[in-house]
Amino acid sequence: xxxxxxxxxxxxxxxxxxxxxxxxxxxxxxxxxxxxxxxxxxxxxxxxxxxxxxxxxxxxxxxxxxxxxxxxxxxxxxxxxxxxxxxxxxxxxxxxxxxxxxxxxxxxxxxxxxxxxxxxxxxxxxxxxxxxxxxxxxxxxxxxxxxxxxxxxxxxxxxxxxxxxxxxxxxxxxxxxxxxxxxxxxxxxxxxxxxxxxxxxxxxxxxxxxxxxxxxxxxxxxxxxxxxxxxxxxxxxxxxxxxxxxxxxxxxxxxxxxxxxxxxxxxxxxxxxxxxxxxxxxxxxxxxxxxxxxxxxxxxxxxxxxxxxxxxxxxxxxxxxxxxxxxxxxxxxxxxxxxxxxxxxxxxxxxxxxxxxxxxxxxxxxxxxxxxxxxxxxxxxxxxxxxxxxxxxxxxxxxxxxxxxxxxxxxxxxxxxxxxxxxxxxxxxxxxxxxxxxxxxxxxxxxxxxxxxxxxxxxxxxxxxxxxxxxxxxxxxxxxxxxxxxxxxxxxxxxxxxxx
Amino acid sequence: xxxxxxxxxxxxxxxxxxxxxxxxxxxxxxxxxxxxxxxxxxxxxxxxxxxxxxxxxxxxxxxxxxxxxxxxxxxxxxxxxxxxxxxxxxxxxxxxxxxxxxxxxxxxxxxxxxxxxxxxxxxxxxxxxxxxxxxxxxxxxxxxxxxxxxxxxxxxxxxxxxxxxxxxxxxxxxxxxxxxxxxxxxxxxxxxxxxxxxxxxxxxxxxxxxxxxxxxxxxxxxxxxxxxxxxxxxxxxxxxxxxxxxxxxxxxxxxxxxxxxxxxxxxxxxxxxxxxxxxxxxxxxxxxxxxxxxxxxxxxxxxxxxxxxxxxxxxxxxxxxxxxxxxxxxxxxxxxxxxxxxxxxxxxxxxxxxxxxxxxxxxx
Numbered sequence: 001x002x003x004x005x006x007x008x009x010x011x012x013x014x015x016x017x018x019x020x021x022x023x024x025x026x027x028x029x030x031x032x033x034x035x036x037x038x039x040x041x042x043x044x045x046x047x048x049x050x051x052x053x054x055x056x057x058x059x060x061x062x063x064x065x066x067x068x069x070x071x072x073x074x075x076x077x078x079x080x081x082x083x084x085x086x087x088x089x090x091x092x093x094x095x096x097x098x099x100x101x102x103x104x105x106x107x108x109x110x111x112x113x114x115x116x117x118x119x120x121x122x123x124x125x126x127x128x129x130x131x132x133x134x135x136x137x138x139x140x141x142x143x144x145x146x147x148x149x150x151x152x153x154x155x156x157x158x159x160x161x162x163x164x165x166x167x168x169x170x171x172x173x174x175x176x177x178x179x180x181x182x183x184x185x186x187x188x189x190x191x192x193x194x195x196x197x198x199x200x201x202x203x204x205x206x207x208x209x210x211x212x213x214x215x216x217x218x219x220x221x222x223x224x225x226x227x228x229x230x231x232x233x234x235x236x237x238x239x240x241x242x243x244x245x246x247x248x249x250x251x252x253x254x255x256x257x258x259x260x261x262x263x264x265x266x267x268x269x270x271x272x273x274x275x276x277x278x279x280x281x282x283x284x285x286x287x288x289x290x291x292x293x294x295x296x297x298x299x300x301x302x303x304x305x306x307x308x309x310x311x312x313x314x315x316x317x318x319x320x321x322x323x324x325x326x327x328x329x330x331x332x333x334x335x336x337x338x339x340x341x342x343x344x345x346x347x348x349x350x351x352x353x354x355x356x357x358x359x360x361x362x363x364x365x366x367x368x369x370x371x372x373x374x375x376x377x378x379x380x381x382x383x384x385x386x387x388x389x390x391x392x393x394x395x396x397x398x399x400x401x402x403x404x405x406x407x408x409x410x411x412x413x414x415x416x417x418x419x420x421x422x423x424x425x426x427x428x429x430x431x432x433x434x435x436x437x438x439x440x441x442x443x444x445x446x447x448x449x450x451x452x453x454x455x456x457x458x459x460x461x462x463x464x465x466x467x468x469x470x471x472x473x474x475x476x477x478x479x480x481x482x483x484x485x486x487x488x489x490x491x492x493x494x495x496x497x498x499x500x
Numbered sequence: 501x502x503x504x505x506x507x508x509x510x511x512x513x514x515x516x517x518x519x520x521x522x523x524x525x526x527x528x529x530x531x532x533x534x535x536x537x538x539x540x541x542x543x544x545x546x547x548x549x550x551x552x553x554x555x556x557x558x559x560x561x562x563x564x565x566x567x568x569x570x571x572x573x574x575x576x577x578x579x580x581x582x583x584x585x586x587x588x589x590x591x592x593x594x595x596x597x598x599x600x601x602x603x604x605x606x607x608x609x610x611x612x613x614x615x616x617x618x619x620x621x622x623x624x625x626x627x628x629x630x631x632x633x634x635x636x637x638x639x640x641x642x643x644x645x646x647x648x649x650x651x652x653x654x655x656x657x658x659x660x661x662x663x664x665x666x667x668x669x670x671x672x673x674x675x676x677x678x679x680x681x682x683x684x685x686x687x688x689x690x691x692x693x694x695x696x697x698x699x700x701x702x703x704x705x706x707x708x709x710x711x712x713x714x715x716x717x718x719x720x721x722x723x724x725x726x727x728x729x730x731x732x733x734x735x736x737x738x739x740x741x742x743x744x745x746x747x748x749x750x751x752x753x754x755x756x757x758x759x760x761x762x763x764x765x766x767x768x769x770x771x772x773x774x775x776x777x778x779x780x781x782x783x784x785x786x787x788x789x790x791x792x793x794x795x796x797x798x799x800x801x802x803x804x805x806x807x808x809x810x811x812x813x814x815x816x817x818x819x820x821x822x823x824x825x826x827x828x829x830x831x832x833x834x835x836x837x838x839x840x841x842x843x844x845x846x847x848x849x850x851x852x853x854x855x856x857x858x859x860x861x862x863x864x
Contacts, residue, residue: 119777120777143698170642174615199816200795204834204842205660206651207652210647230701259675261671298720299702301720301722358642387642390642427645429643429644445645450646456849457848460847461844
């Protein structure tokens with residue numbers, strides 16, 4: 001015990017020396033006020049929106065110019081200091097969780113809209129610009145930026161690019177990837193780099209897909225050019241009730257089968273509906289086992305034609321009640337509950353964990369039933385909102401961190417959902433990213449050879465593994481340990497699933 | 501997709517042998533795009549035995565196809581279900597394969613509005629230079645687990661590995677379509693295209709050539725009719741319109757074919773990819789504009805340096821598509837830092853440089 005305390009003290013002293021050294025070096029290239037290292041100053045950077053995981057960062061820097069970013073990177077690279085880029089800190093998978101021996105590179109000050117080009121339908125913005133701010137700036141030209149993650153009033157475009165964020169409209173308008181033309185930033189050693197172009201393609205290998213969704217592990221992003229799209233003249237939404245989950249799931253497939261791509265197609269289960277109704281009072285049908293929100297946008301003619309087709313399909317699929325928004329106010333009311341699913345869950349439970357897997361649409365009902373069974377198995381409740389149109393699930397597992405064992409059961413519940421998603425032909429994350437949260441589940445989705453290849457790609461960009469180390473790609477050792485735990489505890493199903 | 505599959509096992513053996521002997525292979529599908537890219541080198545590695553649609557569920561909007569499948573077969577299967585590949589890949593000739601389509605990464609007239617090949621790749625199984633089968637991405641539209649390696653393969657010209665199977669996002673066929681024609685010069689056409697692109701109009705293709713702009717509207721019937729009324733112009737008869745867009749897509753339209761005499765005069769066909777709102781590009785020769793101004797084809801005798809400079813001035817890049825003299829390189833060189841990444845990726849996926857050496861850049 002004594003030895004271990006002494007070791008802790010030695011480690012702490014060594015970290016303090018390291019901290020002083022790094023702070024001094026950074027002080028050469030940045031104003032002192034933009035370097036935070038005292039605990040009381042760095043405490044607000046201890047986590048992102050995945051608040052269950054916290055680490056105290058060694059240093060936080062808030063550069064204001066490109067030159068400062070380059071200089072910070074050059075210093076950290078030379079000294080072998082891990083670098084964690086951070087936008088608004090709204091990420092849900094721990095992509096911005098600090099490293100105890102690392103620097104948080106806050107890009108919050110890069111918040112300028114550089115150019116809105118209405119002729120080219122593009123916007124060039126600094127990475128710290130909020131998602132919603134782009135659409136606000138483009139609004140006078142009748143344009144907007146389509147991807148709309150729920151956190152769009154706070155999250156930054158740099159973070160969206162890092163995570164390849166989605167939103168309720170990506171069924172029709174695509175993910176961040178489909179709406180980004182060019183990314184500028186720096187390599188780990190501070191060298192400037194530009195990926196993509198303002199044309200529709202660039203010379204050579206298409207590196208945009210690698211950068212978008214790389215969770216801050218390949219390069220540091222400081223500027224993004226996005227595609228803007230004309231704002232639809234009109235949007236109307238159908239709210240349809242279903243008496244059972246199966247018909248709601250089947251209705252989703254029918255809409256797509258009839259050749260309709262809705263602007264949004266969302267599903268809420270009864271428990272979720274009850275929670276949000278108490279929160280927003282949107283007159284949701286509390287009797288329904290599931291509610292579908294199905295939106296059409298476009299010209300007035302287009303919307304009229306599409307809404308009529310959607311109504312027919314949903315009626316044929318057995319909807320027990322159908323309501324079409326009369327006006328914009330009512331449409332927004334329909335959406336208010338869906339958009340407030342997270343805060344509403346906060347209202348009915350001290351803590352919740354939001355999952356984010358994707359499954360083939362046709363398995364939606366099956367998945368909901370499986371989740372019901374898991375509730376009994378883990379002794380925890382789960383409410384569900386789905387981006388049903390693209391099979392992206394957001395089960396919210398409710399728990400109380402103050403109750404012994406609930407957090408642990410919640411994590412097992414979550415991992416069970418993710419692994420079931422993989423078994424059903426889906427993926428462990430649709431839009432929130434892997435971060436630190438889903439490292440174990442990566443062992444299930446990818447073979448060792450595939451994970452080695454991810455690591456090889458990482459090292460092409462960042463040979464010393466300093467950019468956001470330890471995220472996204474689990475070590476082979478970790479996966480082996482995780483495999484043993486599975487068998488040992490026997491809590492998780494499918495021991496026959498190939499993992500190694 | 502299992503390594504025990506006979507067609508796949510043969511490919512794996514070939515790759516391992518090539519690696520052991522240090523003898524590169526030229527990955528080959530239907531051989532319809534020999535003309536594209538730097539000259540192929542190495543022993544042909546025929547991927548066509550790896551054929552067939554592995555799974556297709558129209559309500560999932562996804563199809564999983566083996567690389568050697570004929571593009572024509574895939575398109576026919578989709579059409580039967582009222583669906584399509586929205587990016588309209590060019591077919592050039594009969595026999596083109598799905599693997600070749602992804603590796604070339606070329607898209608047709610709908611690209612500016614519908615997205616390109618890369619945007620529709622959901623997942624892919626790759627045979628790498630060590631003979632390993634690796635699967636990235638999946639069969640669902642929203643998937644951010646791990647780096648997006650599958651989409652990196654679109655347009656990679658096979659330099660990183662053999663595409664064995666690919667999952668693609670598909671979409672319903674448009675319910676209605678109309679083509680309008682306008683007799684306008686280049687500046688007027690570009691100006692109008694720019695203006696229209698910023699409005700909520702169902703534009704699904706545009707082509708300007710020799711003083712005539714053709715615009716295709718596609719989508720819901722009511723929307724197409726309303727937009728046609730708004731845009732004006734002269735409506736092109738449905739059959740003629742279909743022929744026209746097919747000719748543009750497959751480059752069988754007259755502008756794209758260079759005769760022996762044309763080649764003899766030193767004429768070459770270039771593809772300039774530029775920001776859509778760029779000012780007119782000035783080069784000697786003849787031009788064909790697509791993608792609302794973002795793709796400008798040139799038949800020109802101008803030298804490589806001049807063409808690349810014109811593209812760079814407009815903020816884009818130029819690719820040599822057809823022509824006798826290829827000494828200046830087919831693709832626009834990338835920056836030093838990007839070339840280091842290119843070389844690193846080649847090393848990571850194909851350390852012994854087995855696949856398509858030099859097809860994209862001499863260094864790869």
